[in-house]
Amino acid sequence: MQDIESWEDHCYFHERRDYAGLVAYCRDEVKRSPDNLYAAERLLQALVLNGDYGDAINVGATLEHRYPGVGMFANHILDALFALGKTVADFDWAEPPSIVRLGHGVSDDCYAFLRIKRKARSLHDLHSELWPHDYVAFTDLELLHYLQRDERFVVNGETPVNAEISVARKRKRTGG
Template identity: 35%
Template sequence: MKKEDEYDKFEEWEADNNFLDKKDWKGLVVYRRRKAENNPDDQYDQFKLGEAYVLNKEYEKAISFLYALHQKYADDQNIQYSLLDALFAIGKDETAIDWIIRPTVLRLSGDVLNYCYNFLRTKRKPRMVYDLYLELYMEGYLAFDDDQLMDFLHSDNRFTLTGYDAKSYDCFVTVNRKKDVR
């Protein structure tokens, strides 16, 4: 008779979330490794193990594991982004590996500011900076966080920010409607 694991009683998401909520990264690796071993053809379970390696700061192991998955599932954005997380964590960038399908990496730049401006200029109501960040997330891997985006928007006079208190979800942004902006 198979020994029952304490997490076998949970729905799958509950066991996983239990480790995530506790930030028990080692336990998460053990749990997800068992799932990946039991489901070797399940792309999602394989990816989740790679993600657990990243969360547990086993970056080299994550890179090796996720790169092999990328070879098999080249268009899987989850695999690509977790692989990028591991690369950036050890000070490398997206050029460090040979991609089959290279992900788009967005960095704070004039292009990002222009994207934000073009997105916001058609909106009448202010948007939270965090919502703008999520909009950008749809365009590619973001090599910056939402608070860095907020600070970057402050540097461009095309934008008006209100409610600024160092948290992007408390700050709203609109396009400055004056004709002489730039």
């Protein structure tokens, strides 16, 4: 029951964009359940949303070193670093995160994934299948536009929410 109430409380703060209130709520949640890694992750997210980037990096450093290889903290640490104009090299990682940047490697990964699929897939499907544990350094809209410019893909839909992507199939020639 408390998990449901906690979820509702988080929504309350998010809907009102009361990130300072969310930080206070999350700090209290971590204090009550110091071994709850999800509560710790929610605190990191709240700190980033509130613009407390330095605090997010400090809290994140403690968590990342205490739980190396638990990737849930890396994304928030990276968000804070990038918001401060820093790079991945500006943090002492126990285990460096994997960062995916938009480029030929991304479109090649999408092509390899989609070419064996019969039906078109959403951007959400691409993210969850190709980069589930990586920091994705581009938006869904940037990915959508990138794939629209690549002749190997057919993109139906104009927004990241409704777009369906498939591989352009080569037509077989008939006759002789």
